[in-house]
């Protein structure tokens with residue numbers, strides 16, 4: 001039995017075979033930052049998740065699984081993505097300005113064998129690079145490599161999001177040069193998908209996607225109040241050669257997540273313009 005088949009089956013539940021693209025919803029923010037606005041209560045979680053049927057994937061934390069498992073059971077359901085690691089991001093929230101950055105201290109939240117048994121299609125892991133302490137950087141490479149090799153054995157897909165430990169400190173942390181290097185490292189370690197932050201322009205993101213042979217999904221960042229800017233960001237990412245988006249707050253904080261999702265599908269899969277897609281927000 002070849003576990004590559006398992007990986008192809010699972011990856012095919014996320015990247016739509018017809019387009020090779022994906023719109024994934026990230027909903028696991030609580031594990032890093034506490035209750036996220038839009039998903040604070042059980043009621044909010046249930047209300048938002050009931051609107052995510054049209055997503056190609058939805059990312060949750062391990063503890064959320066019993067609460068939302070129905071999202072993933074049945075035909076034509078979103079791919080099941082697990083946020084595999086905690087990172088020391090909460091410090092950045094409760095001590096803003098006091099060296100409150102997430103310099104890449106991470107802990108793995110589940111074993112890959114258990115992930116496979118749970119029916120999960122893909123795991124997402126951060127990969128922090130650029131720490132002053134080279135032991136931390138080395139540990140991050142070793143941790144991500146271990147996850148990728150274990151997922152290969154179990155036929156689970158892996159999404160790596162490379163991040164700079166110098167975000168917010170070094171203005172170059174999100175530059176095309178640094179992002180291209182980090183995304184390519186993620187691909188060369190063996191990620192199936194790379195999730196990347198927006199480096200600031202279509203041109204810079206094109207430099208990232210064109211040098212990363214693994215499909216790149218754009219991460220969203222804060223937002224959600226203005227669906228037009230969400231659609232424009234997705235359109236810019238597609239123009240730059242992305243294979244889709246992996247947005248969280250821009251979807252679950254929206255007034256009607258289902259409408260934003262439908263409109264994002266129009267931009268990402270149907271190549272519709274932002275103006276054309278805007279009509280889906282009303283439907």
Ligand SMILES: O=C(CO)COP(=O)(O)O
Nearest residue numbers: 026219220221247248249
């Ligand atoms: O995947 C994500 C967080 O892990 C993306 O979330 P945001 O779009 O809210 O930044």
